[in-house]
Amino acid sequence: MRVVLAEDLFLLRDGLVRMLEAYDFEILAAVESGPELTRALAELTPDIAVVDVRLPPSHTDEGLQCALAARQARPGLPVLVLSQHVEQLYARELLADGNGGVGYLLKDRVFDADQFIDAVRRVAAGGTAMDPQVISQLLSRRARDRPIGGLTPREREVMELMAQGRSNAAIAAQLVITERSVAKHTSNIFGKLGLPVSDDDNRRVLAVLAYLDRDS
Amino acid sequence: MDGWKIRRSLSAIWRGLALSFVTLVGSITLFVLTVVSIALIPLGVGVLTTPALVAAVRKHANQRRLLAATWSDVRIAVPYRPFPPDVRGGITGQVERCTLLLKDPATWRDLQWLLIDMTVGSVIALLTFALNVYALEGFVLAAGLWRVFRNEPYWYGFVPVDSQLTGLAAAALGLVLLALGLRFASDLLRLHFLLARPLLAPTHGEALALRIERLTESRHDAVDTSAAELRRIERDLHDGAQARLVAMGMDLGTVEALIEKDPARAKALIGQARQSSAEALTELRDLVRGIHPPVLAERGLGDAVKALALRLPVPAEVSVELTGRAAAPVESAAYFAVSEALTNVVKHAGADRIWVDLSYGEGMLRIAVTDDGGGGAVIGKGSGLSGLERRLGTFDGILAVSSPAGGPTMVTMEIPCELS
Secondary structure, three states: OEEEEEOOOHHHHHHHHHHHHHOOOEEEEEEOOHHHHHHHHHHOOOOEEEEEOOEOOOOEOHHHHHHHHHHHHOOOOOEEEEEOOOOHHHHHHHHOOOOOOEEEEEHHHHHOHHHHHHHHHHHHOOOEEEOHHHHHHHHHHHHHHOOHHHOOHHHHHHHHHHHHOOOHHHHHHHHOOOHHHHHHHHHHHHHHHOOOOOOOHHHHHHHHHHHHHOOO | OOHHHHHHHHHHHHHHHHHHHHHHHHHHHHHHHHHHHHHOHHHOHHHHHHHHHHHHHHHHHHHHHHHHHHHHOOOOOOOOOOOOOOOOOHHHHHHHHHHHHHHOHHHHHHHHHHHHHHHHHHHHHHHHHHHHHHHHHHHHHHHOHHHHHOOOOEEEOOEEEOOHHHHHHHHHHHHHHHHHHHHHHHHHHHHHHHHHHHHHOOOHHHHHHHHHHHHHHHHHHHHHHHHHHHHHHHHHHHHOHHHHHHHHHHHHHHHHHHOOOOHHHHHHHHHHHHHHHHHHHHHHHHHHHHHOOHHHHHHOHHHHHHHHHHOOOOOEEEEEEOOOOEOHHHHHHHHHHHHHHHHHHHHHHOOOOEEEEEEEEOOEEEEEEEEOOOOOOOOOOOOHHHHHHHHHHOOOOEEEEEOOOOOOEEEEEEEEOOEO
């Protein structure tokens, strides 16, 4: 799997390159600024772009802007955005085109290599990877309005993991339950929230995220 | 003249009449009483009465400043020096207050203004009304009143009225006067205020002195606040990230010693060290958010406030009409001011909904935070709002709060700045 990487801090860039290579990713380019990233994304054909939000020269949200622009030019181009902080506002912008293939994670998540690599693969395959902090922000805002659709605590847990973009198998492993019961919880959740049922994993995730982000 | 202009002239006429009444009754009374009171100071009685009378004069003058701004858009700044905070009580305090008031040049200029106000000022104010009434007299003469003066001509303006014909001439003159009176009523009113301005407004020196006083105060506040902020940051780093890094170092040292003897425990300790590093990161992230929020650096004020609103437990609508970005310190002050205002709402107002409006116009960044909560918010000692006022003061910004009991509450902030 071919990766374009943009990260301005040398240590982190180097570490990411080494980690990705250790998991058999091919690094097409590892760049350190916005213009370089734009050029790399235009000239190369990566399976995924892993991008830091804040890049030189402006040190504002250049990475995010480059990634969004590249996705406009090539709809569905998988992009995993990394940041020192997560904002629901940015998550909303990344998800706005409804195409999937989007990830938004705190940089801390690279500490857990297995989970991080899992997220990269998921996004590259057109799935979603949302940082748990984004999801808990969404949920804490919701919690005040009303308990979400009368979900049981277990269903809520399942929904939280689902919103992060995890597959049924991964959710089952994390909660130590069978995949069958995950599927049952999932259909309950969709029934209670009044969301259209879909077999497509990614559609499901996007539906849940959209539900959570909806202004009450 | 269209309807709006006529209505404006008519209101100017009534205002002029009201003003002339206020100037004749208020200004004359206050002038006489104050002069007598000051004259009685050597006898001792004046010391007791003067401060109260000067206060009344100032109230009278402030009311005129207010009217000038609301009626004729003539802005007159307030020149009075504030009392020092340590004025004593009792008789000594009274003497001290009296001396301070008499030393304030604005007191003497107010007296001069009273003198002008009750003479020229009242004449001009009355003129707005009198001119039009006199014009109406011309019509009354033409309508039949001329008959009374058949033997002895009555001088209406420059027309000797003694017949129907001359009565009609008077009506014609009255028509001209009425046109003039209506046309210039609001200008006359404005003239009244413009006449008052040189004496009511602070002199250049006074204005500078007041400005210096405000600057000194806001500089003190700014220095105090930033020192307190630095102390807080130091404490947070010391107790937070720094401590975690120490723990991590210790864990890693132990790992080094254990790795061959007891690999299982070493592995557990590595996990612990990783946990510490994650916690250190979280703490640093929160700290950074408190110093300069990353979204503010990345996106500017509008999006930073939007991101802030998304984190609130109360639904908030944010509307932003900014054409550029303000200087970084202004943005930061505005952001934290909004943040403080929102925290206040969430904590105290019991609101179901919040509206935040950001806009820019006439060199002012305007921010309004409105909520549908219980109201009753005041700017006072120890309330979050006075902290807000101090924060804005450093940038010459101002804060206004409208919060009737029962709500809604609207907190408005204005900061002068340029957008780039």
